[in-house]
Amino acid sequence: MWVLCDINAAYVSFCALFNPQYNMDRVPLGVLSSNQGNVIARNQAIKDLNVKMGDAAFNVCEIVKHNNGHLWGSNFNLFGDMSDRFHTELEMFLFDTIRYSVDESFGKVDVKHTQNLKKLGHTIQSALHRNVGLTVGLGMASTKTLAKLGSHCAKQQQWKAHTGGVVVLDTQHKVDWALKHCPVGDIWGVGSRTETKLKAMGVVTGLDLKKLDVSIIKQQFSVVLARTVQELNGINAVELKDIQSNRDRICVSQSMGKAVTCENEMMEAVATHTTRAANKLRRFESFTSAITIFIGTNSFDKSQAQYHKSQLIRLPFPCADTLTLVAYATYALKSIFKAGYKYKKVGVILEQLSKSDTEQQLELLSDVGPLKVDKRTAVLDEINKKFGQSTIHTATEGFNHDWRPKDNLAPPSYTTKLSDLPTAKA
DNA sequence: TCTGGGGTCCTAGGACCC
DNA sequence: TCTGGGGTCCTAGGACCC
Numbered sequence: 356m357w358v359l360c361d362i363n364a365a366y367v368s369f370c371a372l373f374n375p376q377y378n379m380d381r382v383p384l385g386v387l388s389s390n391q392g393n394v395i396a397r398n399q400a401i402k403d404l405n406v407k408m409g410d411a412a413f414n415v416c417e418i419v420k421h422n423n424g425h426l427w428g429s430n431f432n433l434f435g436d437m438s439d440r441f442h443t444e445l446e447m448f449l450f451d452t453i454r455y456s457v458d459e460s461f462g463k464v465d466v467k468h469t470q471n472l473k474k475l476g477h478t479i480q481s482a483l484h485r486n487v488g489l490t491v492g493l494g495m496a497s498t499k500t501l502a503k504l505g506s507h508c509a510k511q512q513q514w515k516a517h518t519g520g521v522v523v524l525d526t527q528h529k530v531d532w533a534l535k536h537c538p539v540g541d542i543w544g545v546g547s548r549t550e551t552k553l554k555a556m557g558v559v560t561g562l563d564l565k566k567l568d569v570s571i572i573k574q575q576f577s578v579v580l581a582r583t584v585q586e587l588n589g590i591n592a593v594e595l596k597d598i599q600s601n602r603d604r605i606c607v608s609q610s611m612g613k614a615v616t617c618e619n620e621m622m623e624a625v626a627t628h629t630t631r632a633a634n635k636l637r638r639f640e641s642f643t644s645a646i647t648i649f650i651g652t653n654s655f656d657k658s659q660a661q662y663h664k665s666q667l668i669r670l671p672f673p674c675a676d677t678l679t680l681v682a683y684a685t686y687a688l689k690s691i692f693k694a695g696y697k698y699k700k701v702g703v704i705l706e707q708l709s710k711s712d713t714e715q716q717l718e719l720l721s722d723v724g725p726l727k728v729d730k731r732t733a734v735l736d737e738i739n740k741k742f743g744q745s746t747i748h749t750a751t752e753g754f755n756h757d758w759r760p761k762d763n764l765a766p767p768s769y770t771t772k773l774s775d776l777p778t779a780k781a
Numbered sequence: 782t783c784t785g786g787g788g789t790c791c792t793a794g795g796a797c798c799c
Numbered sequence: 800t801c802t803g804g805g806g807t808c809c810t811a812g813g814a815c816c817c
Contacts, residue, residue, distance in 0.1 A: 365817095388785040395785065411783035429785080456788090456817040546815050579791070579815075596789065598817095606787060655784055702786090760785090 356472065356495050356525070358462050359502040360445055360479065363490045363510075363520075365458035366396035369437040370427040372488045373769045379490075383424030387412050390610050390760040391428050399512070400424070428765030436770045440487050448479050454598045461499055461595065476521030496524040499593050500586035503543040504561065508533050534561035534587065544583040544593075549576065561587065601639065601710070607632040608702025611758040614653065615698045621650065622685055623753035628703045629684040630752060633677040636705055637728060637736065642673035644707035646680060648687040653699040664691040673709055676729040680705075681749055 362368060364379075366386040371379045383401035385394045394410045401424060406415045412426065419426055438457040446452050449462025469475055476493040483489050494505020505522040508514060524530045540550035542561050558564055565587040573581045582592035596602075607628040615621055625648060636643055649665035666687040674680060684703060728736075739746050 361817095388783090390783085390785075392783040393785075409784075413782050431786080459817070544815070548814065577791070577814085598788080602788080604788080608786065610785070653784090 356464050356466050356497060356523075357499050357502040358449055358464055358476075359494045359499070359506045360449075360460050360462070360483075360491050361506055362441060362458040363492060364396055364398045365438075365489075366429070366434055367398045367427075368489055369434050370766045371398075372437075373766065374425075377425055383419055383422050385415075385419065385424070385426045387426055387428050387764065389429050389762075390612060391762070391764055394426075395429070426764060428762045430762070430765040430768060432768040432771055433766055436768070437487075437489075440770075441483065441489055441491075444483055444487050445479065448475070448482070453595050455595060456598060461502065464495070472523045472525065473521055476523070477519065480520060490520075492520040494522050494524070496530065497589050498586040498591050499595070500543050500583055501530060501589070504530075504533055504537060507537065507541060507543075530589075531562055531565075534565055537561040539564050542583065542587070544580065549580060552576070601641070602708065603706070604708065605632050605635050605639075605643075605705040606702060607635070608649070608700065609760055610700050611698070612760045613758060615758050616694070616696070618689075618692050618694065620753070620758050621688060621692060621698060621701060622751055623756065624701045624758050625684050625688045625703065626681050626749055626751035626753075627756070628701065629681050630677050630748060632703045632705050633675065633680050633732075634736075636675050636708070637732075639708070641708045641710055642675045643670065643680070643705035644673050644709065645669050645705070646683050646687065647704040647706065648684055648691070649700075649702050649704070650688070650691060650698055651700040652696050659697055660695075662693060662696045664693075666691045676732045677735060678731060678749065679729070681751055685751060 364384075367384045368379065370386060371377055371384055377384055379398055381400055382398075383404050383406070384398045385401045385406060386396040387393065388395045392412055394406060394408060394412065394415060397406060397408065401419065404415075404418055404422060404424075406419070416426060434457060441458070442452075442454050442460055445460050445462070449460075449464060452460055452462035454460050464472065464475060466472070472495050476495065479493060480491055483491050492506050492509040494502045494507070494509055496502045496505050501524055505524045509518050509520050509522040511518075522533070524533055537560060539545055539553050539558055539560055540547065542564060545553070545564070553559075553564065558567065564584060567584055569581050569584050572584050585592040609624070609628065611624065615624070629646075645667060647665055647667045649663075651663040652659055652661050654661060654663070668683050668687050670683065735747055745752075
């Protein structure tokens with residue numbers, strides 16, 4: 356059986372764990388997006404106040420305050436570390452696990468050796484609560500898509516007293532009952548576009564979708580949706596990539612805290628993002644062969660002149676050195692930066708990744724041997740590891756970082772190093 | 782007054798090869 | 800008037816996920 360385990364209101368739980376003055380079960384709590392503009396995570400109490408996903412912060416802060424609730428900003432260092440603890444604990448109970456996202460993991464249980472699946476689910480729940488402080492829901496079924504359906508049912512408020520947050524779909528009757536009560540748009544893999552198209556055909560529930568002919572789905576939709584239909588019928592067809600396995604690309608991007616017009620400030624942001632991307636790259640023990648820089652104005656502000664542009668540079672050799680990559684990145688920025696625009700977004704993508712020990716294509720006519728991380732970068736890494744992130748950094752990154760997103764409401768990095776705190780003062 | 786930051790896979794179409 | 804019959808590789812864009 357496949358098991359899907361996910362954390363209830365993950366980001367809110369991560370913050371609330373270190374702020375016991377806010378009772379997760381009663382106090383309205385939420386977490387805001389990176390620039391503190393919108394609500395991206397909610398507990399039940401704030402949902403009960405009719406605060407929706409994506410609501411603007413300024414629209415809801417009054418009602419939250421009035422009900423003695425609290426809104427946090429985002430701290431992805433903290434969230435990442437808590438996520439790691441969640442996955443590590445869960446992996447004690449399951450095999451063939453796949454870390455699917457920050458707050459979700461798939462894994463298997465052997466039904467031959469597990470008499471009572473529901474009981475196992477509750478054991479996992481209490482272990483995670485006791486050892487990591489998190490509340491989770493579980494779905495179990497013969498395919499990943501059906502396990503997701505189970506966890507979707509486990510979340511439903513009206514059934515919570517009955518399910519206790521664990522739903523096992525181990526008979527055809529249970530599967531069909533759950534599918535019948537699940538709107539087709541809530542099935543994993545059915546997005547809003549597909550939902551509209553399906554509804555126009557009279558396909559309203561998960562059960563309607565399950566009954567459709569796979570070859571017709573392939574013709575009229577895609578092989579992706581066809582796999583979903585197969586999974587609803589108990590045939591395993593969806594493959595997933597673990598978030599910690601080798602990636603195809605690494606992207607670091609941010610919306611800036613203010614509209615930036617100055618090229619030097621853009622340069623700082625590009626250098627800072629490139630440095631982070633290069634750090635990630637080395638953590639995956641990989642090299643990149645292509646770097647893209649993209650910049651853009653605020654596309655929501657129709658009154659402003661719009662400009663969006665990206666520049667890809669193919670590197671002459673696979674590279675993992677911060678200084679080299681920063682040099683290419685700033686060169687790319689110079690080629691696309693146009694004065695006179697108010698920039699809001701900037702990012703870096705590293706692509707065509709290869710591993711350091713294999714897959715390396717060397718130059719036929721050059722003396723360059725197998726690649727290693729440049730000595731300067733290795734020294735930087737060592738110093739920054741010992742004395743904290745950014746102890747030494749390129750001058751291009753700058754010092755003031757006025758363009759940084761707003762984060763005054765973000766929780767500190769409680770579980771990691773002091774030097775990882777979001778601001779020096781905090 | 783606000784509008785995240787990551788990822789994946791698939792498909793169509795163009796450029797190119799013989 | 801006619802205009803082969805196969806292929807591959809790459810890219811952009813769409814749809815989806817959290």
